[in-house]
Amino acid sequence: MAVADSPVPDLADRATACAERLRAADRVLLASHIDADGLTSAAVASTALARAGIDHEVVFEKQLDDAAIEGIAATGYETVLFTDFGSGQLDAIAEHEAAGEFTPVIADHHQPADADTELHLNPLLEGINGASELSGAGASYVLARALEGSDGDNRDLAALAVVGAVGDMQDSDGELVGANAAIVRDGVDAGVIETRTDLDLYGRQTRPLPKLLEYASDVTIPGVSNDEAGAISFLADLDIDAKRDGEWRRWVDLDAAERQTLASGLMRRAVASGVPADRIESLVGTSYTLVDEEAGTELRDVSEFSTLLNATARYDRADVGLAVCLGDRVDALAEARRLLRTHRRNLSEGLQWVKTEGVTHEENLQWFDAGSRIRETIVGIIAGMAIGSPAVDRSKPVIAFAEESADELKVSSRGSHALVRRGLDLSAVMREASRAVGGDGGGHDVAAGATIPIDERDAFLAEADRLVGEQL
Ligand SMILES: [Mn+2]
Incomplete structure (x- = not known):
């Protein structure tokens, strides 16, 4: 395939090499992340593999930790395609590759770990921003374009790639830019996407x-x-x-x-x-x-589509989200909508719990610990809803805790744009305070998260309070 045909020419050589390896494989294990971007990544890659006649199976992981990689190696597949993760775990993956267990092919947009592998499609390796210009689904789409065969050029898959980019909030300044914009143009040319300057409100379709x-x-x-x-x-x-x-x-x-x-x-x-x-x-x-989606449905608007997918992902039903992406408009769509309704009810019950129980004030922040009453996958959203409500003091960020497992606590933090303008950077707060107690974290200035050992909550809070005090 000519380099000029790629929607992202800087990634064309990498995409071609990955596509060649996949075509040569007898069968492929496709492993992807469980969120809207990961689900659409898997749908784009799986559709392209099927169209190219490449036998494959799809698995999802919440986190690609060492145990998950071991499990993937144990399946016996000789070729493993990782989408929307893999780059950050390259050190562990490269060890399995060196041991001859499998050949990894990676289409991802996260920061690569300090190791090398040959078949690695990641915008960051070519100076393209992986947070704002290309998502996991976008990287998978670039790969899909390189896999195109006689039965089509896979440009229709741009629709799912755009859902993934929006699911990863890459349109946060009001529109998609860079490599993402090139994918949008492909989708418009293919007749699957329409763009319009519009009031930027969530829920225009439904x-x-x-x-x-x-x-x-x-x-x-x-x-x-x-x-x-x-x-x-x-x-x-x-x-x-x-x-x-x-x-x-x-x-x-x-x-x-x-x-x-x-x-x-x-x-x-x-x-x-x-x-x-x-x-x-x-x-x-x-x-x-x-x-191509019916007007007035969640699937018609990429932002509502990505929310529907996230609702399936947050309740461990990646199978449902994937089926919707692959075109099931009956059983899977009905189940996805049911999960979304449950999700919204859980959010409103969670927010009500915070309002009833109240928050605890420290000098520079306020916090609540939901224990196991709120799922760790939604406690961050509830913290964000709380900071927009009269339940909390808008002059301080909110930190929320929920049990992640028997020995780990999930931490989510949310601020306001006004606080960020005054110097708040929750990404730094979460990273530094969690590392101080043996955990890890990061994210964005206005919203960030961490995981810490379950008995380190108070030490973490003291450090976070001190750090926010320095910023504001
Ligand atoms: Mn992603």
């Missing part, structure tokens, strides 16, 4: 308008956000019919003029309420619509 306005944005608009009655009266004041046949309409039900009316009304309200200009700007972004 949420009734008042709910869309009440919950959808991380931009807080006084009298509308987190205010059901306010959102309804805001709609009533606009010159559009917010209801039809007695039912609330959704964003997707509005015509272009009605959308314009609603968007301008919201901007005017934001300006009048003193929302800062940079926050108002982030009310607008690029929407990615999957045109």
